[in-house]
Amino acid sequence: MRDLKLTLIQQELHWHDPAANRDMFARIIADHAAGSDLIALPETFTTGFTMQAEGNDEPVDGVTTAWLLETAATYDAAICGSLIIRENDRYFNRLVWAQPDGSVHTYDKRHLFHMGGEDKPFTRGQHRLIVNFRDWRICPLICYDLRFPGWSRGRNDYDLLLYVANWPATRKSAWETLLPARAVENLCYAAGVNRTGTDGTGKDYAGGSMIIDYLGSHLAVAGSANEVLRLTLSGAQLERYREKFPAWKDADDFHIDGTRR
Numbered sequence: 324m325r326d327l328k329l330t331l332i333q334q335e336l337h338w339h340d341p342a343a344n345r346d347m348f349a350r351i352i353a354d355h356a357a358g359s360d361l362i363a364l365p366e367t368f369t370t371g372f373t374m375q376a377e378g379n380d381e382p383v384d385g386v387t388t389a390w391l392l393e394t395a396a397t398y399d400a401a402i403c404g405s406l407i408i409r410e411n412d413r414y415f416n417r418l419v420w421a422q423p424d425g426s427v428h429t430y431d432k433r434h435l436f437h438m439g440g441e442d443k444p445f446t447r448g449q450h451r452l453i454v455n456f457r458d459w460r461i462c463p464l465i466c467y468d469l470r471f472p473g474w475s476r477g478r479n480d481y482d483l484l485l486y487v488a489n490w491p492a493t494r495k496s497a498w499e500t501l502l503p504a505r506a507v508e509n510l511c512y513a514a515g516v517n518r519t520g521t522d523g524t525g526k527d528y529a530g531g532s533m534i535i536d537y538l539g540s541h542l543a544v545a546g547s548a549n550e551v552l553r554l555t556l557s558g559a560q561l562e563r564y565r566e567k568f569p570a571w572k573d574a575d576d577f578h579i580d581g582t583r584r
Contacts, residue, residue, distance in 0.1 A: 324558030325458045327483070330359040330400075331552040333532040333545050335520030339379055341369035341406075345390050355551040356398060360457055364404030365487055365518040366466045367416065372489035372522060373407075376444040380409035383417065383429065391421035399423045401456050405432065405465050405487055413446045418463050418487060420454055428454050432465040433474055441467075453481050458558060461485060469501050469515070473579055477509035479571045482561060486515040489522075492529035492547075499531060506535040510565055512556050519549055537564050 332351055337343040348364060356362050366372060369387055370379045381387055387406055395402050401422045408417040408429075416432040431448025435441040451474065454461045462481040466488040468474055475484060484505055490498045498515065506513035512535065519530040532545040534554050543552045565571075 324482075324562050326558055327457065327459050327556045328358060328360045329483075329514060329534065329552075329554055329556055330356045330362045331514060331516040331532045331534070331545070332356070332362065332364055333517060333519060333530050333550045333552070334365070335528075335549060336365065336368060336371045336518055336522070338371045338523035339373060339375070341379075341381075341387060344369045345387065349390075349394070351551065352394060352398065352402075355553070356400070359398065359400045359553070361461070362394075362398070362400050362402040363485060363487060363514065363516045364402070365516055366405045366489045367407060368404040368487075368518075369406045371518075372439075372526075373524075374440050374444055376407050376409075376414040380407045380414055383408050383410060383419070383427075388419055388421065388427060391419055392425060392427065395421040395423045396425070401454075403463055403485075403487065414444050415448070416441070416445050416465060418452070418465055420452070420463060422456065428452055430463055430465070432468065434467045434471055436467045459483055463487065466490060469505065470497070472505065472508065473577070475505050475509070476574075477511055477571065478574070479510075479565075481509075482511055482558070483556065484509060484511050484513045486513075488515055488517045489528060490515075490517045490531075492527040495529045495531060499533075502533060503535045503539040503541070506537055507539045510537050510568070510571055512536055512561065516552075519547060537561060
């Protein structure tokens with residue numbers, strides 16, 4: 324299993340301004356992401372975490388997906404982040420994963436943050452995504468999904484658990500606690516990319532993007548300002564640890580019922 328060069332881009336977002344956000348990330352990627360295998364952008368990176376889905380939406384084959392594909396081809400890297408997608412008159416907080424070969428994978432956020440009203444305009448996802456890319460099996464999830472270990476749980480079917488987020492400063496301690504827990508319990512690397520600054524509703528974000536290994540060790544941690552984290556993940560070290568400590572073999576088997584009671 325080869326190594327994976329991971330880049331997380333933690334930035335303040337322009338509120339409801341996709342063009343400005345694409346231009347901003349394009350400049351940062353040009354300056355900091357050359358040589359990466361995977362580039363991760365925050366949740367709703369084109370608009371900020373807004374409940375005004377109508378008017379801030381795009382089709383899945385729209386301008387931002389085209390930009391992601393162009394970026395992937397230019398830098399020979401996969402790139403992902405979530406945005407507001409409209410499909411069949413429904414809105415989704417959808418992660419779009421673009422690869423340099425021109426392929427696209429998507430994941431719709433499963434756990435919608437009802438305390439913030441996200442469940443009103445958006446439709447929740449039904450299926451988890453695992454992408455096979457350059458010898459790595461990667462499971463990308465979105466923000467609030469982090470609080471639900473059943474949905475995140477690995478069955479020896481991924482190597483990297485990746486969260487894109489707009490995680491507020493008021494709940495920073497939960498972010499700092501849960502991301503290492505997901506890495507340890509799933510015998511994997513875990514990475515989370517958050518945003519910074521203040522959004523259009525006055526909500527503050529404290530950054531804190533991080534990369535954690537299978538032991539819960541903090542390999543890279545961002546502060547509260549705009550920052551780019553770059554790190555090479557060792558595939559060989561992960562394989563050796565899993566061979567030595569295959570705790571996944573003793574895990575309980577269960578099925579997640581997709582209905583809500």
